[in-house]
Each structure stands twice: as C-alpha cells, then as structure tokens.
Amino acid sequence: MLLEAGEHLLRSAYAVLEPDHRPSGVPGPGVLYLTNRRLVFEAPASGGVVRDLLRGRESRLVFDGSLQAVRNVSVRRARLGRAWLVVEAGARRPAFDVLDPEGWVADLARAKQSLPPPGVIVPTVIEREVVKVRCRYCGNLGNEVAGRCPTCGASF
Ligand SMILES: [Zn+2]
Incomplete structure (x- = not known):
C-alpha cells in the first residue's frame, strides 16, 4: 500500500473479507491497514500469499475508505463462530474477520477523532514513508521494503 504525504500507518493485520463483499476473482484473505487518514484492505489478485502482497506484488485494492467517510465501526459477534469487524462507509x-476486532474499533475511533476539522488546511511535509509490518514469527516490527525481519531474520 502506498502512503500519501503526511499519512502514517497506525495498525495493520492479516484479515479476511466477508464473502458477500468480495469482488469476483478476489480471494478473502488480505491485509487490513489503518492509517491516520484511511482504512484500506488489499488482497492478492490471484490467490497469492500475503507475503507477496506485502511486497506490493499483484495486490488488488478492494476497499479504500477515507476516515471521514467511515460513519461507524462495530463488532458483530455470532453466537457460534467468529467476530466480524463491520465498517459502515x-x-x-464490508465486514472483516480480523484478530482483536475491539482493538480495531478503538483505534479507528481514535483516528477519526484526530482528523482535522473540515476546512482546516494541514501543512504537510513531503517525506519518504516506510510501511512497517509485524513479523509473523517474532511479532517485532520491520520495514516492509527490507523484506526481512530485523529481529529474527524471517522473510516478510
Ligand atoms: Zn521476526
């Protein structure tokens, strides 16, 4: 995922998009990103693995909602089975099967509160942004572009 100037990543995680909302040809698994401006879901275009997706190959943007457009987020919990993170935009x-949906709801609410009020021009500094990804093996953060975890050396 490409970040805009002044945009930074708050949270990202492996997530599965609910079948009802999948465009044809898009598999459910992908990566959900929350930035200070947007909520983005990217899935591989042809059944590839998330590893490829994180390197920016063959990814397909399925959902790209500005936080202003996100009216509400909630957790829908079935009596049996999974909890879904439901995004109203x-x-x-769209609903996502993601670890810690309550944490996502809290972070989304915080990010929305931090948005500048409409009409306010925010000065932006153009800088090179690096997307941090969490290592699936040791849980530490590393640079997406490095391709490898700086802590344990596993490839992303
Ligand atoms: Zn690691």
Missing part, C-alpha cells in the same frame, strides 16, 4: 458495509 457510504453505501458499503
């Missing part, structure tokens, strides 16, 4: 209501 415009006419869409």
Whole structure:
C-alpha cells in the first residue's frame, strides 16, 4: 500500500473479507491497514500469499475508505463462530474477520477523532514513508521494503 504525504500507518493485520463483499476473482484473505487518514484492505489478485502482497506484488485494492467517510465501526459477534469487524462507509458495509476486532474499533475511533476539522488546511511535509509490518514469527516490527525481519531474520 502506498502512503500519501503526511499519512502514517497506525495498525495493520492479516484479515479476511466477508464473502458477500468480495469482488469476483478476489480471494478473502488480505491485509487490513489503518492509517491516520484511511482504512484500506488489499488482497492478492490471484490467490497469492500475503507475503507477496506485502511486497506490493499483484495486490488488488478492494476497499479504500477515507476516515471521514467511515460513519461507524462495530463488532458483530455470532453466537457460534467468529467476530466480524463491520465498517459502515457510504453505501458499503464490508465486514472483516480480523484478530482483536475491539482493538480495531478503538483505534479507528481514535483516528477519526484526530482528523482535522473540515476546512482546516494541514501543512504537510513531503517525506519518504516506510510501511512497517509485524513479523509473523517474532511479532517485532520491520520495514516492509527490507523484506526481512530485523529481529529474527524471517522473510516478510
Ligand atoms: Zn521476526
């Protein structure tokens, strides 16, 4: 995922998009990103693995909602089975199977509160942004572009 100037990543995780909201040809698993401006879900275009997706190969942007457009987020919990993170944005209501959906709801609410009020021009500094990804093996953060975990050396 490409970050805009002044945009930074708050949270990212492996997530599965609910079948009802999948465009044809897009598999459910992908990566959900929360930045200070957007909520983005990227899935591999042809059944590839998330590793490829994180390197920016063959990824397909499925959901790219500005936080202003996100009206509400909630956790839908079935009596049996998974909890879904439900995002209401415009006419869409995509739901994601993601670890710690309550944490996502809290972080999304915080990010929305930190948005500048409409009409306020925020000065931005153009800088090179590096997307941090969490290592699946040791849990530490590393640079997406490095391709390897700086702590344990596992490839991303
Ligand atoms: Zn590691």
